[in-house]
Each structure stands twice: as structure tokens, then as C-alpha cells.
Amino acid sequence: MRLELEDLRVPLAAFDLSLSTTLEARVAAVCGPSGAGKTTLLEAIAGLRRCTGAVRLDGEPFQDARARLAPAARRLGYVPQEGALFPHLDVRRNLFYGAARAHDVDSTAAHVIAVLELDPLLDRAVDALSGGERQRVALGRALLSGPRLLLLDEPLANLDPPLRERIRGHLLRIRDELGVPMLYVTHDARDVAHLADTVLRLERGRLVEQGDPQQLLEPDPGALRFRGDRPGSRGDRLRPA
């Protein structure tokens, strides 16, 4: 993907989210302390938050001075932190909710369902799913709508380590086998290290760093700390294994 943000600005409570940048990556990770505006950034790109400035994906403007594309028209997949499955629909109907706009649903569907191992879940009710299962269904639902870009908000946050490992594997397969670009918010160093080609760091609504994870991150995988952070500074702490 090639994502351009020009003077993107969203007024928030304590400060404004404000950034300009261009991203070219298969997977871009967004990090930063809580409250930095990471979720807001995803919402703004998805068109769910009013913002000023310009947003372009692969050259196509989502928003600029002249016009603003509705969320439905942006062909994005959005997986919020809580998964947000539709509780009154079963897994199958959740998965296929957005399928109407995808090209070639049947073969894609089969592939996605295989990659995310969703087959045994298809006829279950949403409230009968475990946390990990919900995440997979939420991912599948976003993928089945044929998105050009996946926006993920801490997809692995509430899962325990073995599950996280598994789903990270799924994300890798999404990146490699399905070829869908992702922009996702994470606190986990391993996500950044294994998945992302580019990492962005947000602090108080500003983009403070952007670049290759290998160069920006401390080699120690035990902490998500950036070179240039002072020793003992408040970098993102890795969750205990």
C-alpha cells in the first residue's frame, strides 16, 4: 500500500492529532503510549471520524479539500479493539456481512476461512465464542469484504501468549498468502519485529518517528523501546510472557 496523510488533523480532548506522512509498506505498525491518538488515527483513515486534511490510498483520495468519501466507499477493513462482532447474527452472517462488495467471493471466502481456521465456527452464535475465536471471526469478516487495506486496533491485546502466537501466525498468512496490506496498532514488540516493514511512533498526537523497525527498535525483544529513548524512559512495556 501507499498511504498518504497530508495535514491530517483531528481535535481531541487534550491536544490535536496532527500529522503528515507517506507510508509505503505491506504492514505498518503504529505504536505509542496510550492516549497518543492511535485509535483516532485509524478512525480518521476509515472515515469514522471527522478530520481535516487529505488522506490518499494508492493515489486515490479518501478525503481532500474538495470531497470526502463515505466509509462504505473506501473499501477498508476495520477491526476495532473489541472485535465488535454483531451479537444478533451468527458467525456465518457476521463473516459475510460485507461480502456483497467483494469480487469473487466464493474462492476468496474459502481461502480466508481456511487461513483463519474458521470452518468449525461457522454456525455458532457469537456469544458462544472464546476471545481468540472472536478475533479470528472479526479478522475474517473484515477480509471477506474485499478490503484494500486492513486497519487493526491492537488485535492481540486481550489474548494470552500462546493464542497471540497463533493469531500472529494468521496475520502472517494474511500478509503473505492473501496479500492484504495492514495498518495496525500494537504494543507488542514481536508484532513489530515479525510483521511490520515500517513502524510509526505517535506521542501526544504527533508523529515522532517513522522507519524501519530493525533500525529504530532496540535489539532487545523484551521491551518495545526505540533507539534514542533515554535509559529508563517510558517506552512501551512488553506484556509479561
Added chain:
Amino acid sequence: MSALGVVGFTLLCAALAVGVMLPGGLLVAWALARRQWPGKSAVETLVSLPLVMPPVATGLLLLRLLGRRGWLGRPLEELGLPIAFTWRAVVVAMAVMALPLFVRSARVAFEGVPRRLEQVARTLGASPWRAWWTITLPLARRGLVSGVLLAFARALGEFGATILVAGNIPGRTTTLATAIYTHEQLGEDAAAFRLVAAGVALAFAAVWGSEWLLRARRAEGSRAGGGA
């Protein structure tokens, strides 16, 4: 008109009134739940007025509006569609008095649907209408039906506005409430109390049903939110 006839007429008018009120009520409740705009509090107040004003005051305003010499009433009468002192006035009075109750319940029902779900639906390609129809409405359904029942019960019991704008014309605009009043005025206690019993039974059923639905929704809500 027999007691059964009065009860039947009242039920019919109340049902029609709720039907007439529903589309506008849903729209207003939705706008109040999800949108902000300058003058929103004025709309909130306006919608709540029939709830807090004396019903006869509302009735008088309606009479001025819909009577033969009224602003709306005169053109309608010339078109051959008189409103005041016909069954149509009963329906209008009931609808106006029931609207605020419905809007309150419906607004709460809509607010209870997590916005995230609507947002996700939009990102999946749903138009605002489709998101509302397939996600919001089903999830708000219990609260909405409860609101409808409450509005229906209110319409059934409406007296003050009805008696002014529809009169109490036997066989034409006499409702349960106005019939009770007339019987009482004429000292016909037995007839009055028969109708009172019918009124109590109907109101009880409507409100009980409304509460039951809300209880079920609360249980549903806590189950769905509980899973990790």
C-alpha cells in the same frame, strides 16, 4: 355505543395513533440519540412538551390548529377532510400525547446499541440505511417494542386533549376515558366501573409487557457483553 364498542373504537384509534406516530418518532429518537446539531436542545424540549404540559392545554392548541377555522383545519375542511370532532382528531390527539413517551424509550434503545457496531458495518460497505436496518434496529428492537407498548397504553388513556379536539360525541369520538367521565357525570356508576375495569386491564397488560421486554433486553445485554 356499547361498552365493547367503545373499547374497540379506543383500541383501534390507539393502534392507528401509534402507527401514525412511529415513523416520525423513530426519526426523532434516532437523531437525538446519534446526532448533534445547533438547536438540538430546543427539539428535545419541544418533543417533551406534551408530556409535561396539561393535556387540555395541548388539546386546546390542537383545536386551534385543526378546528374548522384553524390554520390547518380550514384548508383540510375545504378539501373535504375535517379533522376536529371526528375520529381523526382522536387519533391525532393520541399520537401527539404518545409521541414523547415513545421518543424517550426509543432514544434510550438506540443509545444502547454500541456505535462501534454501526461503524464497523459502515466500513464493511453498508449504507447508513442498511446499517440502521440490519444492525441498529434489530439490536434496539426490544427497547423499541417496549416504547411502542408504553405509547399505546398512553394513547388508550388519553382524555384531556381528546375531549377538547375530538369532543365526546357518542358513537363517533367517545373513547374509553371520555365514556367513563360521561357515565360518572350522569351517575351511571355501574357502567363507569365496567369501563374502568377494562381500562385498568388493558393498561396493565401493556405496561407489564413493556417491562417484561425491557427485563429480557437487560439480561440479553449482560450476556452478550460478558464474553471476552
Added chain:
Amino acid sequence: MNRTRGPLVPGAAAGGRRATSRRLAARALGCALALAALATPALRAAEITVFAAASLTNVLQGLAPAYEAKSGNHLVFDFGASSTLERQIEEGAPADVFFSADEAKMDRLAKAHLLVDGTQRKVLSNTLVIVVARDSALRIAGPLDLASRGVKVLALAEPHSVPAGIYAREYLTKAGLWRQVIDKVVPTEDVRAALAAVESGSADAAIVYRSDAATSQRVRVAFEVPPAEGPAISYPIAVLRGSKVADAARGYVDFLAGASARDAFRRARFIVPE
């Protein structure tokens, strides 16, 4: 991929559901239209709507079968305080004939051009009586006794709007008693309600028409106002402009001026002018 568990894409099921909900919507619409049609009053040949003073309730209802049999028309009555009925007619209530208990109300309609010219008539008169409960121990020999301590609550039809109340007030004023009784007065919606108040014991006495007292077994007349001393009571009748059955309505008015109707009025203790 195991496809034995139903369609992978739930399009078929969803399509079925959509069709069902469309059918439901159509059925609901049909029901709503049917309800609306039912609620519209059925159209019968010459249905005459008569707005009449409450004091005429029994006598007009008694005369109705004879008229309906003779004319083939159907009568629909709305009895109430003439003041209320007059207001409703002004605001567009669907009446064909107005039978009022005083001239003032009829004049107002005439001034508002709501009467059909030439159909107005004076039909009846009446006289006032003071009634008490049948088993009441009160001794009322004349209006003066209304001021006594024994009468704590005096029921009158609303003394400033309803004809019966206006007549009563005029009478008491002429007798110099109005100020003395004014604190005991409970105004009622119409004259029959005043009668009912005495029947139920809510009021010690009431001033109603002689014809009203005749309808009730539970009251007795304590004092009858001689017509010469009382106010001039007049019951006019007229056909209303905008009536869709004006000819039939005229026929009904003529019927009420006829011999059999006059007999019925006399029997009901009205005063029928010769």
C-alpha cells in the same frame, strides 16, 4: 471445504427472510388500511346527527323509533350542555340539527352563518324546579330556603355558560339570593349532571328543569318555579349549514313540531307553547 452444512454464503437464507419480511409488511399495511376503513363511520341513507341539550335526552330518544319508522332515516344523538355543543359546531363538529336550551347559543350560530335560513323555530319552553333527594329530610318551601344552613351544596349546571345554569342564576339573582348561595354552588357540566349530583347524594339540592325531575325516581321536586316568576326559557331548533342531509333534517324538525311530538313533550313535563 465441507459444504454439507448449508450454503456457505447465506444469500439464499437471507433472501428468504427478506421475502418473508416483505410479506409481513404487506399484511401489516393491509391491516392498517382495513382498520382505517372500519374506523370511518359507515355511510347509511340519511343519517341525521342531532346535537341537543342534555335536558332533551329522554324525550328525544323516546320519540326516535317513531320518527325512524316513519321516515326510514336514522338518528344519531349527541346530548350535552348547549354551550359545549354550540362551541363544537363552531369548530366544525359534524351536526345536522341543533336543538338548544336557550336562544343565546342559537343566535351565536346564526351570527356565524352556520344555520340554514328559515329553518329556525321555537319549539319548547320549560320551567325550573328545585329538587332534593327523594328521602331527603330537607324542607324547601321556596328559593329562600336554599340560603338556609340545611343546604350545604347546591348543584347547578355551569351558571355562566350552560343554559340551565344561566336560567337558575338569573332566577336567584332576581330573587336577591344569588350572593347568599354562591358559595354553596357546585357547577356541573350540564343539567343532567346536576340532577345526578342530587341522586348520588353529592349535593343537597339542585335547580334543574321540571322535565329533568320527571325522569328520575331518586329525586323529588321540592319547589316548582311558577313560569311567570321564572326566566323566559326557550328551546329553539335549527338545521345547520353544511349538513349533507339538509332535506331529511328539515323533515325531522317538522316532525318535532307535529302533534305526536308535542304530546310527548307535554308528557315529559316540558311546556309546549300553543
